[in-house]
């Protein structure tokens with residue numbers, strides 16, 4: 001006797017929709033079959049789509065930015081995630097300079113994540129390294145992670161990693177099978193002048209600062225054979241040029257992520273009455289750049305949200321310097337992207353993330369995998385609604401989407417059932433663990 005069955009739904013398996021029934025025993029998917037078998041709890045999914053639980057590779061819950069902290073902590077962030085069909089998130093440790101600091105930052109932040117309803121994992125994050133880089137990489141692995149994020153910018157706040165160390169980290173990534181995540185903006189092309197406001201974001205952080213830095217880092221990845229993952233690629237021109245010059249390494253040792261905001265909006269939204277709400281880094285780009293991003297969608301390996309929500313009053317800040325940059329999006333990501341790219345987006349939000357992170361039990365509807373499942377209802381002419389996180393607004397309210405999640409299950413247990421949250425305890429995901 002199975003614990004739960006999801007019957008009569010369309011299941012997404014190996015890139016296609018198939019009408020099958022799925023059976024859960026304990027935390028695992030125990031069977032996928034045409035037959036109807038006995039289960040203690042039967043969930044009728046007639047007319048619904050049954051997806052592998054989504055994995056968001058890029059969130060910032062409870063991020064302390066000095067003057068303000070992002071409003072969605074690991075509890076509220078995971079509530080919003082559950083409404084968005086997301087069953088696992090990857091957040092970031094505080095930036096650290098050496099292996100000892102990394103270990104401390106891991107234990108401090110992983111504790112905050114215990115509030116999460118869904119499963120969680122962290123990226124290590126390096127800044128101005130001052131210790132042995134090999135020790136840093138070894139510590140990352142020892143702590144159950146395989147990704148190290150670096151910034152090519154933010155030298156003003158001591159977060160930049162310089163090229164010499166980037167090259168060393170790429171070399172080490174090959175030796176230790178880790179992945180180097182890079183925030184790609186050329187530091188010397190970014191200028192934040194005292195008189196600038198949020199409206200100056202596009203000139204303060206121009207698209208070419210991303211494109212130029214991306215091409216340079218791609219060259220390093222090609223030379224070293226190291227594993228490089230570019231986070232939140234915002235500019236279609238960046239993608240176009242990477243594809244033109246580095247198609248031989250894209251998907252092999254160069255991986256690219258983008259986020260829904262860069263597909264849905266262009267920088268004219270910064271000019272509107274609520275322009276201050278459309279603020280994040282990298283910023284929104286021109287309509288031409290947005291269209292190029294859409295056109296080169298296939299180049300992307302993953303979609304993350306960069307979820308980092310601030311209340312609207314936090315955005316009442318007179319200057320660009322000190323302005324809280326970031327928006328929420330985890331609840332909306334699938335609905336928005338599915339509307340625009342249909343099935344093509346599903347692997348980028350599940351299987352591909354599991355693959356690069358070595359989340360061996362996640363990412364697919366397959367017998368033996370964790371029963372992380374998201375049940376989606378297509379709704380014609382759906383408009384995005386007010387969210388369920390703690391933020392007082394969303395830039396996506398009223399935007400055309402494709403529908404909503406009815407149920408979300410993590411390791412066989414409901415976290416969202418008939419659109420209501422069910423208490424659940426998320427678990428840390430360890431890379432490579434079965």
Ligand SMILES: [Zn+2]
Pocket residue numbers: 058060232306
């Ligand atoms: Zn981010």
